[in-house]
Amino acid sequence: MHNINDLPGALAQIRRALKPDGLFVAALFGGATLTELRDSFAQGEIATTGGISPRVAPMADVRELGGLLQRAGFALPVADVERTTVRYRDFFTLVRDLRAMGETNALSSRKGFLSRATLAAALEHYREHYADENGKLIATFEIIYLLGWAPDESQQKPLKPGSAKMRLADALGVKEQKL
Numbered sequence: 001m002h003n004i005n006d007l008p009g010a011l012a013q014i015r016r017a018l019k020p021d022g023l024f025v026a027a028l029f030g031g032a033t034l035t036e037l038r039d040s041f042a043q044g045e046i047a048t049t050g051g052i053s054p055r056v057a058p059m060a061d062v063r064e065l066g067g068l069l070q071r072a073g074f075a076l077p078v079a080d081v082e083r084t085t086v087r088y089r090d091f092f093t094l095v096r097d098l099r100a101m102g103e104t105n106a107l108s109s110r111k112g113f114l115s116r117a118t119l120a121a122a123l124e125h126y127r128e129h130y131a132d133e134n135g136k137l138i139a140t141f142e143i144i145y146l147l148g149w150a151p152d153e154s155q156q157k158p159l160k161p162g163s164a165k166m167r168l169a170d171a172l173g174v175k176e177q178k179l
Helices: 007-017 035-049 062-071 091-100 116-129 168-172
Strands: 023-029 075-088 137-149
Touching (some): 007 062, 035 116, 062 075
Antiparallel strands (some): 075 137
């Protein structure tokens, strides 16, 4: 879903396709995915060409996706995030995994092929800034989980603000702290 060109429209169509009280569940890559790779390509291109081309497709963050669920008309929307750090022996192992997942750059707006000089500068930046103590390259993957229901009269309704009979701090057994 992170590669859908019209994500708001797709979510709205999915919501309309669900029967009342039907559940939608999705998992997709989020905006913090491959931040190390994005930064390294940007720094490599700046160093060799003086500009930047999108080498990794942009992805939405968890707040944006939660808002899109609401906008599409889902009831009781939930958006949650999990970040996973993977360590790679070398850059080409990372690229092989991305190709196996079908996650190479599908952007039509990118500049042509990557020059050897730009790739070398990007690899050097990656090694200098995103390698662990053993020399393995770090790659972050952010997976965003989305849940939402098609509206139905049988679903629970939120209470009116101020209608609580107990303070949250008392329910949690903690002392309230002023912000």
